[in-house]
Every structure is written in C-alpha cells, then in structure tokens.
Amino acid sequence: MESNIKIDALNWKILNLLQQNARESFANIGRSIGLTAPAVGERVKKMEDAGILLGYNATVSHSLTGHQLKAIITLRAFMGKLKPFLVLVSTFDEVINCYRITGNENIVMEVVFKDQFHLEQFIDKLIQYGETRTNIVLSNVISNAPIRSEPA
Amino acid sequence: MESNIKIDALNWKILNLLQQNARESFANIGRSIGLTAPAVGERVKKMEDAGILLGYNATVSHSLTGHQLKAIITLRAFMGKLKPFLVLVSTFDEVINCYRITGNENIVMEVVFKDQFHLEQFIDKLIQYGETRTNIVLSNVISNAPIRSEPA
C-alpha cells in the first residue's frame, strides 16, 4: 500500500514544481531538473502510489465565486454532541477545512460565506451542538504554502 | 485585469472537475460536459485571466514528508509587534496558512512540525511578538474542500 520510498533531492524538486503548478508537463519538469519525461512520469507515479502526492487541485478565488466573507469558527461540543456534529459537518459546503483539536474547544473550522446573513444562518445551525466562537478573517497573510524539504 | 465574466453552469462543472483533479485534460473535461477541447481551453483561459482560477497545486502528504505534528496557533500581538510579526511569518516554512482575524487574538495559523521539539522551538520564536495559544490537531475532518456554486 504505502511502499516506503525515499524522497531524494530530485523528488523534492518535482514536488516543489508540482506544488507551484500542478499542470506543469512532465517534459518541462524533466528539462528543469535534468531528467527525461518518462523518468519524471515514473517518479510521480511512485510518489502517488506511496501516498506522498495526494492529488492535484485547482485553486479558486473565494471572493470571485461569491464568498466575500471568511471566518474561523471553533466549537466546544456539548456532551455526546461531538460525534453527531462530525457526521453533519461533512454536509456543509461552506466548510473548507475542519480539524479536531486539543484544548478547551474540540473543533476548529475555516468557513466561507456569501454575507453576514449567511454566517448568521450557519452559526444558528451549530448552537444545538455546542458553544461556538467566531473570528472574522480580515486578510490572508499566507495561503496554502507549499511543503518544503524537512529541515536537516 | 479582472474582466467581469459570468460563471455559468458549464464553467461551474469545469471548476468542479479541476478542483478535483487539476491535471485532468481539457479533452476529457470536454467529454464529460459536452464541449470540445478547444472550447474548454478557452473557458479555462478566460477564468484564469479573470482571477477566478488562481492556480493549480499538487497536494502533498504532511506526515509522509516528515511533518507528523500539526497545530493551530493563535497570536495576540504586543503593542507595535503585529507589523514586525507579519514580515517575519513569511519566512517560516512551517506555516501553511496564516490569517489576520478579528477578536481577542490578531492572528491564527496552521503550522506543521517534525515533532514536539520543533514545535517548542517555533513557539519560542513567537514569545517576543505576543501571547500565543497552541492547539494540537488530532485529526483532519475536512481538508481543502472544493468551492461549489453559491447557494441560490
């Protein structure tokens, strides 16, 4: 399943290039790093099979697709309400990221909205599951930064 | 710059497919939605030019690239320390996402680490900028969900 392959310097270069532009051709990548296209293709396939390369995703503007408002929402679930919440949250299109965390709250989410009415509706849906805290996102300082070779 | 183009039903289908697999060929996308490859290519180019399609990014496993620990870290900056922090944070490879937010804290970050020693080092770098709060991520409930057509 997850064969234990090593990420050498060339594979890190491939990962960096694909994180920057997932539609880059294997031929071009090969030219950048001194390999032929089939060699790049094989390395990519092995990293996909190993679970290192999880997928390729287009990034879409939130604001230009009608979601001008973003919030970080945490949930402190009531007794017995965490499991039902976890089932429910997968049905919410607004939730971009959702993590279970340690600490006073159980859940932190990154959520996008059309406007404050949409946000209000969303919070109303959560009140039966626990106490929420909402922080509006004012600006993006860093968005989906690429993973780099681990420090030595 | 940002021509005001409309995202019709076909463009939403293209956005959905590219969010799921950014390396999907225009020819295949065309077959799925009943368009020729050049027509898909033109629509994609227009959405790129309009700033709707921001880019294509490979998604890489955090754990299999040596980052077994993830945390949500918030910062309540000391007087005059927010601007210097914003400059500094861009130099941190560990920070995947960083947002400026409303509320008691000024900043929330999603950060990946090799281990708890690496986390400790990171927090030490922040203490001069403000008070931090750290929540360890136990599991991913939703990761980078695609944006869907806004609700009617």
Add this chain to the structure above:
DNA sequence: GATGAAACGTTGTGGTT
C-alpha cells in the same frame, strides 16, 4: 534511466451560428 514510436492532448486558424 534513456530511446524511439504510437496514442493522446493542446493550441492556433478558419469557419459557422
């Protein structure tokens, strides 16, 4: 990994509605 060849995809031109 490289090479070479066949299949496939992309992209430009021209034409249709």
Add this chain to the structure above:
DNA sequence: AACCACAACGTTTCATC
C-alpha cells in the same frame, strides 16, 4: 461571442535496452 473542425505541434506512455 461562443463554439466546432481540422491540423500542427508537444506530451504521455509503452516497449525495449
């Protein structure tokens, strides 16, 4: 303005070494 058809060119993928 959006799309299709066609063709030239580049890319992917498979075989073989």
